[in-house]
Amino acid sequence: MLTRRIIACLDVRDGRVVKGVQFVDLIDAGDPAALAARQAQEGADEIVLLDITATHEGRKTLLDTVRRTAQSLFVPFTVGGGIRTVADAAAVFEAGADKVSINSAALADPELIGQIGASFGAQAVVVAIDARRDPDASDPVREARVFVHGGRKDTGRTAVEWACEAESLGAGEILLTSMDADGTRAGFDCELTAAVSSAVRIPVIASGGAGTLAHFADVFGAGKADAALAASIFHFGVSSARSLKQELAKCGIPVRLPC
Amino acid sequence: MAIQVTVIDYKAGNLTSVVKALRHLGAEVSVTDRPEVVAAAERIILPGVGHFAATRRLDETGLTPAIREAIAGRVPFLGICVGMQWLYAGSTEAPNQCGLGHFPERIERFPESEEKVPHVGWNQLDPIRGSRIFAGVEKGEFAYFTHSWRAPITAATAAVTQYIQPFASAVEDKNVFGLQFHPEKSGESGLKILRNFLEFRPC
Numbered sequence: 203m204l205t206r207r208i209i210a211c212l213d214v215r216d217g218r219v220v221k222g223v224q225f226v227d228l229i230d231a232g233d234p235a236a237l238a239a240r241q242a243q244e245g246a247d248e249i250v251l252l253d254i255t256a257t258h259e260g261r262k263t264l265l266d267t268v269r270r271t272a273q274s275l276f277v278p279f280t281v282g283g284g285i286r287t288v289a290d291a292a293a294v295f296e297a298g299a300d301k302v303s304i305n306s307a308a309l310a311d312p313e314l315i316g317q318i319g320a321s322f323g324a325q326a327v328v329v330a331i332d333a334r335r336d337p338d339a340s341d342p343v344r345e346a347r348v349f350v351h352g353g354r355k356d357t358g359r360t361a362v363e364w365a366c367e368a369e370s371l372g373a374g375e376i377l378l379t380s381m382d383a384d385g386t387r388a389g390f391d392c393e394l395t396a397a398v399s400s401a402v403r404i405p406v407i408a409s410g411g412a413g414t415l416a417h418f419a420d421v422f423g424a425g426k427a428d429a430a431l432a433a434s435i436f437h438f439g440v441s442s443a444r445s446l447k448q449e450l451a452k453c454g455i456p457v458r459l460p461c
Numbered sequence: 462m463a464i465q466v467t468v469i470d471y472k473a474g475n476l477t478s479v480v481k482a483l484r485h486l487g488a489e490v491s492v493t494d495r496p497e498v499v500a501a502a503e504r505i506i507l508p509g510v511g512h513f514a515a516t517r518r519l520d521e522t523g524l525t526p527a528i529r530e531a532i533a534g535r536v537p538f539l540g541i542c543v544g545m546q547w548l549y550a551g552s553t554e555a556p557n558q559c560g561l562g563h564f565p566e567r568i569e570r571f572p573e574s575e576e577k578v579p580h581v582g583w584n585q586l587d588p589i590r591g592s593r594i595f596a597g598v599e600k601g602e603f604a605y606f607t608h609s610w611r612a613p614i615t616a617a618t619a620a621v622t623q624y625i626q627p628f629a630s631a632v633e634d635k636n637v638f639g640l641q642f643h644p645e646k647s648g649e650s651g652l653k654i655l656r657n658f659l660e661f662r663p664c
Contacts (some may be wrong), residue, residue, distance in 0.1 A: 203577075203584065203585065203623060203624075204580065204582050204583070204584045204606075204624055205582060205583045205584065205603070207582050207583065208583075227657055242648070247582070247583055271482065272477070272478075273481070274485065276482060276485075276645065276646060276648055276652060277605070277646060277647075277648055278569045278605060278646050278650075295477065296475075296477060297477070298477050298478065299479060300475070300478055300646060312561070319511075321472075322475055322476075322510070322511070323510035323511035323583070324511070324579075325471075325510060325511075325579070325607040326474070326475065326510070326609075374579070374607070375581065378537045397556075397635060403577050403578055403579075404577065404579065404581075405579075405581045405582070407575065424483070428577070428581070441498070451462065457581040458603045461603070461648070
């Protein structure tokens with residue numbers, strides 16, 4: 203049966219992991235390649251590398267980082283951050299990524315979704331959406347708004363509507379981050395995730411707010427998420443994606459086990 | 462001596478992952494879009510993601526007859542994803558584009574249901590007993606899928622997967638193999654399946 207995915211996310215700046223699961227016994231715990239390999243060994247279904255490098259010089263190291271990370275990774279590998287053109291995406295694919303995640307570039311130029319898909323297939327295009335509930339709206343969830351620039355700029359669009367448009371333009375998956383929940387460890391925004399997941403036919407990856415194992419069970423249940431992003435699994439009192447999935451299996455969530 | 466394998470590049474998606482996995486297994490990989498290279502190949506892999514219509518390029522570049530002859534000459538052949546689908550007569554995804562027709566059936570879209578289409582993620586394999594490409598692969602092992610069209614179950618089916626309905630997640634006929642999932646992205650199980658293909662000897 204099709205399983206729900208636990209996706210390990212590494213935030214990388216200037217070629218170094220700045221957030222994500224730390225393994226005390228790794229010689230270089232900031233090395234994305236070593237961490238990604240370890241995550242895959244320990245049961246992560248997929249790896250996402252988000253490049254948060256601000257400087258142009260730092261960005262040049264991204265392709266080298268992707269190449270080294272992809273080298274011995276045999277699970278799906280997504281790269282996001284700073285991909286603005288088809289050429290940017292092509293370079294990341296050539297370096298070994300299986301999917302690219304695009305966010306503000308897709309909002310600025312929605313045709314980019316189909317352009318990348320035309321060359322690399324729709325399955326390779328993940329559209330990332332950062333959304334926040336609109337407390338003034340009659341339906342704060344259905345009318346949750348899409349933000350860019352780290353949440354500073356309201357695009358005036360709703361998450362549900364943008365997810366549907368991204369799907370129609372050829373997106374393969376949606377990576378939905380709740381800005382209300384992100385960093386709170388109070389749980390995913392299950393209502394928002396369910397609203398988006400029910401509106402599209404492509405998979406929705408939930409992100410933001412996980413604090414306990416039960417939060418993952420909630421987002422796969424009430425949240426109707428197809429996958430969930432875990433930046434720091436250690437914070438949930440388990441040692442690996444594998445043990446997280448073992449706990450989810452006890453709750454009746456279909457997961458890839460053994461892994 | 463390293464096992465030689467020729468990967469066909471017909472501009473349908475990204476070959477990096479497949480090539481990387483094959484090299485990891487110790488194979489000597491050459492990537493080509495030339496029929497004469499395919500005609501001389503010892504072992505052939507046809508990858509492919511995206512739309513069935515992209516296989517038109519195989520016809521336009523003369524690769525189709527080269528592959529047909531190689532298969533007739535008992536060269537081991539593996540089609541992955543759209544590369545598997547192309548082994549059939551055609552697909553409702555691109556009704557005017559013929560497949561190789563090695564298998565007479567047609568590829569069809571998953572039926573409408575509550576479940577999402579595309580089928581994306583890790584799902585389980587139920588290999589047919591005696592399958593060579595699944596040697597050492599247990600029932601219930603997982604593989605990574607991403608597709609909306611799929612092959613029907615027939616006598617040539619090598620593995621069955623359940624999504625909405627059971628479908629053929631792999632096909633096998635003498636020296637011809639097809640995998641609907643991505644072995645290069647399916648962890649240790651996927652590498653085992655690719656190794657089986659690399660080590661397959663037609664009798």
